Amino acid sequence: MDILRGFKDILPQEIKRWQKLEETARETLKLFGYKEMRTPLLEKTSLFSRGVGEATDIVEKEMYTFLDKGGESVTLRPEGTAGVVRAYINNHLENSPFRKFYYIGPMFRYERPQKGRLRQFHQIGVEAFGIQDSALDAEIVYIDKIMLDKLGLTDLRIEINNIGCPDCRPKYLKSLKSYFEKYKEKLCDDCKKRLNRNPLRILDCKNKTCKSIASNAPKIHEFVCDGCKTHYEAVKKNLIKIGIKFEENPHLVRGLDYYTKFVFEIITDKLGAQGTVSAGGRYDNLVEQLGGKPTPGIGFASGCERLIELMNYNEEQDIDYYFACMEDYTTCLKLAKELTDKSNKSVYVEYESRSLKSMMKKANKMNANFAVIYGENERKNGIVIVKDMKKSTQEEIKIEKFLENEVKRWQ
RNA sequence: GUGAGUAUAGCUCAGUUGGCAGAGCACCAGGUUGUGGCCCUGGGGGUCGUGGGUUCAAGUCCCACUACUCACCCCA
Numbered sequence: 001m002d003i004l005r006g007f008k009d010i011l012p013q014e015i016k017r018w019q020k021l022e023e024t025a026r027e028t029l030k031l032f033g034y035k036e037m038r039t040p041l042l043e044k045t046s047l048f049s050r051g052v053g054e055a056t057d058i059v060e061k062e063m064y065t066f067l068d069k070g071g072e073s074v075t076l077r078p079e080g081t082a083g084v085v086r087a088y089i090n091n092h093l094e095n096s097p098f099r100k101f102y103y104i105g106p107m108f109r110y111e112r113p114q115k116g117r118l119r120q121f122h123q124i125g126v127e128a129f130g131i132q133d134s135a136l137d138a139e140i141v142y143i144d145k146i147m148l149d150k151l152g153l154t155d156l157r158i159e160i161n162n163i164g165c166p167d168c169r170p171k172y173l174k175s176l177k178s179y180f181e182k183y184k185e186k187l188c189d190d191c192k193k194r195l196n197r198n199p200l201r202i203l204d205c206k207n208k209t210c211k212s213i214a215s216n217a218p219k220i221h222e223f224v225c226d227g228c229k230t231h232y233e234a235v236k237k238n239l240i241k242i243g244i245k246f247e248e249n250p251h252l253v254r255g256l257d258y259y260t261k262f263v264f265e266i267i268t269d270k271l272g273a274q275g276t277v278s279a280g281g282r283y284d285n286l287v288e289q290l291g292g293k294p295t296p297g298i299g300f301a302s303g304c305e306r307l308i309e310l311m312n313y314n315e316e317q318d319i320d321y322y323f324a325c326m327e328d329y330t331t332c333l334k335l336a337k338e339l340t341d342k343s344n345k346s347v348y349v350e351y352e353s354r355s356l357k358s359m360m361k362k363a364n365k366m367n368a369n370f371a372v373i374y375g376e377n378e379r380k381n382g383i384v385i386v387k388d389m390k391k392s393t394q395e396e397i398k399i400e401k402f403l404e405n406e407v408k409r410w411q
Numbered sequence: 412g413u414g415a416g417u418a419u420a421g422c423u424c425a426g427u428u429g430g431c432a433g434a435g436c437a438c439c440a441g442g443u444u445g446u447g448g449c450c451c452u453g454g455g456g457g458u459c460g461u462g463g464g465u466u467c468a469a470g471u472c473c474c475a476c477u478a479c480u481c482a483c484c485c486c487a
Contacts, residue, residue: 007484078471109487111485112482112484113479116487117485143433190484265487274485277487301487359447371446392448
């Protein structure tokens with residue numbers, strides 16, 4: 001029985017990094033008053049087609065969509081924002097004093113897996129509602145950046161761009177299209193298709209010819225409306241003020257339709273082709289689009305697997321007491337149980353009949369601090385042997401004294 | 412969906428012009444009859460991805476399929 005393509009088991013040897021990642025995210029977000037939210041993995045398909053955008057790749061070809069037993073079309077969430085917005089509207093959270101949220105959990109996209117890309121992957125996502133001011137944009141970038149700093153990630157760059165709003169972007173797209181139309185014959189096959197579907201994407205093409213044509217293409221800054229322009233300029237000033245370094249990338253495009261005005265990505269070049277570690281931006285029309293009152297929003301999402309790959313790790317095993325029992329497992333269990341009760345130390349009780357030597361080997365591999373030896377001799381004499389694995393010393397303790405002794409040791 | 416590469420022990424990988432399937436690590440046991448790490452000795456483990464073909468003989472050559480990896484596309 002094989003695991004599905006693009007799905008992955010996360011094993012104990014890797015789990016410490018996951019826990020550290022989640023812990024760091026929760027701590028950081030708590031500092032800024034963000035509250036955790038958990039929304040369903042499964043939603044109505046229409047939430048995503050309306051939220052993410054009918055014409056996006058995600059909706060067109062990457063969703064895990066099926067009919068449930070009631071005949072309703074449902075979809076495993078391909079991203080987190082749509083679900084949070086739905087929950088925000090459904091639960092009337094506009095009346096809550098807290099309108100800043102985060103989530104951590106799996107997302108699903110039916111894509112061909114490669115380095116840094118899986119069909120089930122995890123995101124830490126952050127969403128904030130109801131604030132139009134550009135200071136919030138800066139806060140969002142700051143939180144993202146500081147979280148990555150706390151994880152010990154280096155060599156990251158932040159790229160930002162202004163992608164306009166539904167008022168001004170169409171004008172830009174139109175001009176872009178007519179510009180590329182002139183060079184249509186020279187563009188690569190992919191870009192010929194993009195010309196009608198999404199001319200913004202041509203700006204991002206890696207083909208040399210397309211690149212040089214794109215370098216002279218009209219710039220969005222010449223087309224954005226006053227509102228978008230003012231906002232974007234203000235975000236830049238705010239970022240500078242709070243000491244966030246960034247680069248402007250006029251070719252930065254987001255793949256989801258709901259983004260407006262300010263967008264950003266945090267990128268590494270250590271991950272191969274999928275170097276975007278975090279990305280986000282403003283979505284001032286999404287709440288309304290999904291049936292809520294007009295409410296501005298902004299957020300970002302980080303790819304957990306990508307972050308984890310960048311985290312340097314020293315995963316140590318951590319067992320405090322390895323109980324090497326040769327008989328009477330129940331007595332060992334009782335000792336171990338009492339020890340955890342009174343001391344909070346971790347124990348591992350060996351119930352498998354093995355040689356003492358093999359048990360000591362195992363204790364060593366588990367990096368146990370102490371081995372408690374209990375066999376025939378100990379039982380007869382009413383003692384246990386407590387061996388300090390680090391110092392290689394051991395002593396015999398009366399079994400009634402064991403608990404008291406060990407509790408004292410850690411005080 | 413497209414392209415390229417890879418597939419041999421639990422893991423990482425050798426395997427020459429086609430000629431008895433190997434190493435390191437891991438695991439188990441012994442050396443030390445009840446004591447880990449270092450060392451020494453031994454052991455268990457393989458439909459050589461699957462199916463066909465060529466050949467006296469295929470891990471090796473040919474074909475098909477499948478899986479994985481990377482890249483495109485796209486994205487966290």
